[in-house]
Structures are given as structure tokens and as C-alpha cells.
Amino acid sequence: MKNDIFNAIEMSDTIAVGGHVRPDGDCAGACLAVYQYIRKVYPDKKVYVYSDKIPEVFSYIKGYEAAKPDEITEPVDLFISLDCSSVDRHCDQGKCFNSAKHTVNIDHHISNNGFAQINLVEPKASSTCEVVFGLFDESVIDSDIATALYTGIVHDTGVFTYSNTSRKTMETAGFLLEKDIDTDKIIDESFYEKTYKQNLILGRCILESRLILDGKVIVSVATEELMKEYDVTAQDLEGIVNQLRLTKGVKAAVFVYQLKENEYKVSLRANGSTDVSKVAVSFGGGGHVKAAGCTLYGDLCGQMEKLISRIGVIL
DSSP states (O other): OHHHHHHHHHTOSEEEEEOBSSOOHHHHHHHHHHHHHHHHHOTTSEEEEOOSOOOGGGTTSTTGGGBOGGGOOSOOSEEEEESOSSGGGBTTTTHHHHHSSEEEEEEOOTTOOOOSSEEEEOTTSSOHHHHHHHHSOGGGOOHHHHHHHHHHHHHHHTTTTSTTOOHHHHHHHHHHHTTTOOHHIIIIIIIIOOOHHHHHHHHHHHHTOEEETTTTEEEEEEOHHHHHHTTOOGGGGTTHHHHHHTSTTOSEEEEEEEEETTEEEEEEEEOTTOOTHHHHHHTTOEEOSSEEEEEEESOHHHHHHHHHHHHHHHO
16 A cells, blocks of 8 residues: 555656645644655645645744645646545545546545545554555654644544544654654644633533433533624634543533534544444534534524534433
């Protein structure tokens, strides 16, 4: 598989790397790590980062400013999809991916069905960055590439606290640490640190949360009106669902926020053996056993009833 991927890179003059909409740490880290690696090993190739705007909290990663999808005006020779469980999860719902001459799919989501010509999907990996690390020639990995990869691993493992953290994850992180990366910036500033507004909206969402299904599930909703009240965007809501999950006694956490009229983003987290990916997939989403998501359309009350009913089935 590794040879197939690098053969595709070597045969291509124009390459786009891109991940899912609203990129998180793993998506941003994987895209920017692959972007840097290709530019370093194949300096004559034109490489694009085809992505939504990467959150400013990740601006310390080299290549952050390269996320300019508008730069691509013609079909590329190769599109490398990273941390994206389905084509329609790309920032343009797959238009650039579908027009590419050749496609590669690198991911770790259990719901990924292998939508590219070349597919490398490792559901047991902690993160897409861990999968990407396994592809790279270790001698090429410098501090900048290591910073991108470590960011993704830190964010998708909750700083090595989630159950997806394996021995391989820790060994990978150990190698990256030896590349003289700034772990304080990566962990404190990009994962833990919150703005005052983020703390306020977090508190409000916890205050207005509700326990349902005999206390097994906790639910909180941030409407468009609430987000306007605190002057926050979707990026400011990062981490709320994980905080909800830590509520004692719950098996699943549900956090919903409004994207626009009649459209809502749902984040699902689980404790124990609960598999929330099944719920997400049934609503057209995807993800992992313990961390998944989907989008609801239409009347929120009606859609939430269906969502909660589906969660009740898996508990």
C-alpha cells in the first residue's frame, strides 16, 4: 500500500491534500504534515492544501497559510484525502476530489468505506496522523513535520487519555518528541487553552444540559441565538462534547449546535462499550466507536427525538 501511494505521488505533477469540513487537530495536522513532506521530498511538484480555513489555534504548524482551495482552477493529477470518512465530507462536497485524475484515501474512521482508487484505512490507529507517520521515511521527518503529526495525535487521543491510545501511539509520539518540538504550545495552547468567550459558552452549555434515558445520556444544544449571544463561532465550541462525556454515570454525550436555519451539527461521544458510530452512520454521518458525528436537517425537535431513540437502541 505504501508503495502504491508513493508511486501515485511520483507520477503526479499537481497534488492536492485535503480533509473534512471544519478541520480539527488531526485533520489539520495530517494535511499539513503530508503537504510539508511532499514538498520536501519532491520539490518540483506543485502541492495544494485544499481545505476549509484551518483554525488559527493551529497557526504554529508550518504550512498553515497554504490552505487556499481557491488556488486550484483545474483538475489536479492526484488528490490525497486525509481524515475524511466520505467524499461529501470534503469542503466542497468532493468536487475537487471527484475531478482529480487519481485519488488516495488515508484515514482511521471505522465508517470509511474506501472511496478512493487507493485506500489506506486503519480503524485501530489513534489518529490519521499516526497512519501518516507509518508512511513516512523517518529520516525525512524534521521538527516541522513532527509538530504537525504530534498535534494530530494529541488532539485525537485527548492528550493520550482516550482508549484509542495504544503502545504504537506512544512509540510514535516518543519518536516525534525527539525532534525537538514545542510540546507546551501544542498541548496547552492548542488543546487546553480557551478564550474567555469559550469558557462562558462552555459553562452555559453545561448549565443547560439535560440527563435523559435514565441518566445514561447527557444532551446539550447551542442554538444560533445562543451562539450570537456569546459572539462565538463553531470553532469556539470545540471540546464541549468531551466535557459533557466526563459526567459521572453517563454512557453517551450528545452536543448539538446550529450551522444555519434547519441544519445542525451533532457530536457524539461514548464511555465504556457504547458504539456511537452506529448512530452517526444511521443519520448519514460517521466516525469512531467512541467519537462520531452527523448533521441533522429540518425541525430540530423532531430530528432529536429520532436521534435519541436511536441512541436508546444501542445502550
